[in-house]
Amino acid sequence: MEGVVVRRVIPSDNSCLFNAVGYVMEHNKDKAPELRQVIAAAVASDPTKYNEAFLGKRNEEYCSWIMDPEKWGGAIELSILSEYYGREIAAYDIQTTRCDLYGQEKKYNERVMLIYDGLHYDALAMTPVESAPEEFDQTIFPVDYKRSIGPAEELALNMAKDAHRKRSYTDTSNFTLRCGVCQIGVIGQKEAVEHAQATGHVNFQEYR
Known part of the structure; x- marks a missing residue:
């Protein structure tokens, strides 16, 4: 698909990471309660991997903490959601213009993209023209043998760099x-x- 990469704004309600993931994976911005449960279940099921040193708190404490709609998600949650959906999640960080790729080691054959401003996650989508409605959004991209998703990758990085220049x-x-x-x-x-x-x-x- 030819087009432009656009930023789909997710409400700032402490659940932006989960709702941004819900949008890029399923075109649904109201997935936070369900995805918090997915994460809690994954963490509870593997206390050896998700130990206190890894989580920064006890396993069961973390599980009740992440279910609180006031609490924010980050790297741990993105890596679990990448595995849950079986897709890579690329998070473009505006401050550093770095792209953190979750699920990379699993060599998934699809990728979705988010953008992060230090506090807030929004969804990234490719669309025919900037003004196109959301139903035209492509949010899931096939990963080729070079581990690239083609033009969308460079467009997303350019968006992050542009936002960085504006100190956004x-x-x-x-x-x-x-x-x-x-x-x-x-x-x-x-x-x-x-x-x-x-x-x-x-x-x-x-x-x-």
Whole structure:
């Protein structure tokens, strides 16, 4: 399919990773509750692989944590969802313009693409023209013998580089946040996590 790569915006509701994956895999932006269950089940079924050192928390603690709709997903969740769907997941990181490829070692023959701005995941799709409705989106791409998906790959990377030039990302080590509960300002992900652990407050807003 000839065309352009477009960014399909996923709502910012702490479940953007899951809903972005749901969209690229199944054209469904409401898959988060189901995919959180998939991940919890995968983790619970293999406590040796998914141990405390790997997860950063105890296996059963992680399983209840990931079921909480307020909690965000990341690399662990993407690798599990790649295996669940049997497809590679390419996540383009705007800040570094790097592409993290999940499921690469499994040599799957299809790939989907996401874009990440430091805090939020959106879906990437190929469409005939930029204004085409979502039903024309191609989100699943065959991987050829060179482990490439053709023009879509370069178009997605160019989109990430363009967003980087416009500084359309959040530097999570230095961004400033305000706690929505007690209005205290914190700098970076580390301080936000420490504040959340100390107070139980998890409602942060970015401010500049």
